[in-house]
Amino acid sequence: MVNRQKKVLIIRNAWGFGGAETYALNLALALRKNGYLPIFVTRVPELIEKCKANDIKFIRGIWYKRQGWGRAYSILEPLITGWYFFVILFYRIDIIHTQGKDDFIFATKAARMLSRKVVWTDHADLKYIMEEHNKESLRRKIIDCANYATKVIAVSNSEKKEILKQYPKFPNLDVIHNGVFLPRSIKPVSKPSKVIIGSTSRLVKAKGIAELIKAFAKAKGSDNCELWLVGDGEEKKDFKRLAQKKGISDRVKFIGYKKDIWPYLEAFDIFVQTSYHEAFSLSLIEAGIAGKAVIATDTGGNPEIINKSNGILVPVKDVEALKEALQLFISDPVLRSKKSKSLQIFAKTNFDFDKIVKE
Numbered sequence: 001m002v003n004r005q006k007k008v009l010i011i012r013n014a015w016g017f018g019g020a021e022t023y024a025l026n027l028a029l030a031l032r033k034n035g036y037l038p039i040f041v042t043r044v045p046e047l048i049e050k051c052k053a054n055d056i057k058f059i060r061g062i063w064y065k066r067q068g069w070g071r072a073y074s075i076l077e078p079l080i081t082g083w084y085f086f087v088i089l090f091y092r093i094d095i096i097h098t099q100g101k102d103d104f105i106f107a108t109k110a111a112r113m114l115s116r117k118v119v120w121t122d123h124a125d126l127k128y129i130m131e132e133h134n135k136e137s138l139r140r141k142i143i144d145c146a147n148y149a150t151k152v153i154a155v156s157n158s159e160k161k162e163i164l165k166q167y168p169k170f171p172n173l174d175v176i177h178n179g180v181f182l183p184r185s186i187k188p189v190s191k192p193s194k195v196i197i198g199s200t201s202r203l204v205k206a207k208g209i210a211e212l213i214k215a216f217a218k219a220k221g222s223d224n225c226e227l228w229l230v231g232d233g234e235e236k237k238d239f240k241r242l243a244q245k246k247g248i249s250d251r252v253k254f255i256g257y258k259k260d261i262w263p264y265l266e267a268f269d270i271f272v273q274t275s276y277h278e279a280f281s282l283s284l285i286e287a288g289i290a291g292k293a294v295i296a297t298d299t300g301g302n303p304e305i306i307n308k309s310n311g312i313l314v315p316v317k318d319v320e321a322l323k324e325a326l327q328l329f330i331s332d333p334v335l336r337s338k339k340s341k342s343l344q345i346f347a348k349t350n351f352d353f354d355k356i357v358k359e
Helices: 019-033 045-053 073-090 101-113 126-132 136-148 157-166 209-218 236-245 262-267 282-289 319-331 333-350 353-358
Strands: 007-011 037-042 057-060 095-098 117-122 151-154 173-175 195-200 225-230 252-256 270-273 293-297 312-314
Touching (some): 007 019, 007 101, 019 037, 019 282, 019 353, 045 057, 073 101, 101 126, 101 136, 126 136, 126 157, 157 173, 195 209, 195 262, 195 319, 209 236, 209 319, 236 252, 262 282, 270 282, 270 319, 282 293, 282 333, 293 319, 293 333, 312 319
Parallel strands (some): 007 037, 007 095, 037 057, 095 117, 117 151, 151 173, 195 225, 195 270, 225 252, 293 312
């Protein structure tokens, strides 16, 4: 008798494509390399396209964008739970790996009815559920479902601490850091003979883009630099107007969303990540593996990647501190090289996704 490949249902529904979605895709690819058969449930268009490109089976999921846990959930909960029950049964799923607050409940309830194993990965949802939702019934549902899960994975020690702050006895909680695949040789995009300061993120307020533009405008030495913003978002026009207002629109390049960020990342001299909140940043790991000098905000899981020996941490929303960090790296290529080499060794040693999955 030939053993059937174990099937893993990976569930990731969200507003758009970012680090958590990249993690989910990397997980599917790594599981496939290790003999499992991944199947996606998602409503994220970019993630669906990447599933197609990588020949990964996917199902367009049911996802309620408003996620308000209001009256609608009294109807949606049994309906979506029933839908997951059918999916798990029809596709003969062995393990359910769910990664979002609604699906923590819906998919786990369906899996429990069918006695299937469940793993959660939390991308900073749980701390908000436990903190902001004062409905005791919702908290009880989350805890009840977490008790059934084999493992509840927080992607950083910081996130685990925040969850335990809200519920000290949260069940089955452990930390497994995110990772990325080590890239093959990459050809950088062409660039001018200037220092390139770059960021790869959605262009929204919470990513600190306004602070980055302001700090870049004030930094000494930035006249011979360009700021490349790789990404897109609903506030892009606001940031373009800010660059014009600061008189630096000729030196701020809005690159747009790119399916493959590595050629752009390879062209950077300095990588900056200015998020207000961050569970555990894949972009910092990618920048580290690419051998870039990194400046990041001191928030969430960032200090678990960046420290004094391999980069610079600055307070959230602190334009002056960010300006000084930029000036330091712009003026001192030797320091950039020293810190980037240290970070590259650390990132390759600790955040190789193939190694993480095997272990």
